[in-house]
Amino acid sequence: MLSSISGSVGAATESNYCAANSFLDSFGAYRQSIGLPGISVGLGMISEVGFLHENPETEAVLLRKGVHPFTEEELLQILDNALTPPPGDTTMAMDERIGGDHYLQGHVLTGLELHGFQKSRDAGFMRGMTVFEDPRCSFIAGAFANSKDMSSANNSLGNGSTGGYPHAIAAELAANDNSSVPSDSLIEAIQSVVIDRIATLLLVDSKHLQRDTLLGDFGMESMLAAEFRSDMFRAFKAEVPFAVLMDKRAKIRTVAELIGKGLLEEK
Numbered sequence: 150m151l152s153s154i155s156g157s158v159g160a161a162t163e164s165n166y167c168a169a170n171s172f173l174d175s176f177g178a179y180r181q182s183i184g185l186p187g188i189s190v191g192l193g194m195i196s197e198v199g200f201l202h203e204n205p206e207t208e209a210v211l212l213r214k215g216v217h218p219f220t221e222e223e224l225l226q227i228l229d230n231a232l233t234p235p236p237g238d239t240t241m242a243m244d245e246r247i248g249g250d251h252y253l254q255g256h257v258l259t260g261l262e263l264h265g266f267q268k269s270r271d272a273g274f275m276r277g278m279t280v281f282e283d284p285r286c287s288f289i290a291g292a293f294a295n296s297k298d299m300s301s302a303n304n305s306l307g308n309g310s311t312g313g314y315p316h317a318i319a320a321e322l323a324a325n326d327n328s329s330v331p332s333d334s335l336i337e338a339i340q341s342v343v344i345d346r347i348a349t350l351l352l353v354d355s356k357h358l359q360r361d362t363l364l365g366d367f368g369m370e371s372m373l374a375a376e377f378r379s380d381m382f383r384a385f386k387a388e389v390p391f392a393v394l395m396d397k398r399a400k401i402r403t404v405a406e407l408i409g410k411g412l413l414e415e416k
Contacts, residue, residue: 150177152189154260158283177255190231193260194218207372217262231257261286263293318342318385322412331409339385339405339412346380347401358401365397387411 155163156170173189180187194208195201196218201208208218219227321335331339340360348355351367358367369377374394381389387408393399 150187150189152177152191152256154191154193154258156189156191157258158261158286174256178252179255181251181255187255188231189256190227191256191258191260192224192227193262195221195224197221198224206370217260219259219262227257227259261289263289318412322416325413327413328416329410329413331406331413335412336402336405336409339408340401342384343381343401343405343408346384347377350377350380360400360402360405362401363397364394364399364401364404369394369399371395381408385412386415 150173152173153159153166153170155167156172156174159167159170170191174191177187177189194217196208198221201218317338318335321332321338325332325335344355344358347364347367348358350373353367374391377394378389378391381387381404385408388411389404389407393403393407
């Protein structure tokens, strides 16, 4: 069965697609558990052929996320490996705490290579990556962190924050006098994070983004908007309406004001 990496580390905005692929992964493991053949291959980003090849704008979004594509030839090698049973003498009983070896025999996960993500990081663009927060990927996250000093990057992602927010925003939130209207200083603090996230998402210098910058001028389209909404939720636990991001008149300050109001309501 051809599954997707989204079955393991998908986005909340694709819940139906993630659920369908997660079923395929579990079904492969189930068939293995009852002695029947079955394997689910969770595919990552494939270049040269298929949907991405025919839709370069979608491929560009994934590249900006740091997803590393593999080629048609590599895809065929993955399928060949998946269909080749392991030697009998190398099969070992697995720790029952992770459910037995049928889970490993029934699922092949691809697409977690971090070459593209490292390239973006080395160019100065560091984004949060949900997969790094998943305990199942702790070894990958550790290897990535050890490949370069991550102290400055972690700060940009909001680690070391207060109440889940960066320190500057937490301080301004506490000092906000009005319970429903965000102060200018709170909006300014939020804007700095919003600008940093948009600059990283679009791979543009943050100096080109100001409070009155129109998001439409930088090609904010549906897939970018979905990624940006996820970034904002991870940073602030606040919802930014999709319709606002797709409005050609929407400015960075508009987004910051919406987030500020949401934070005050939560407070």
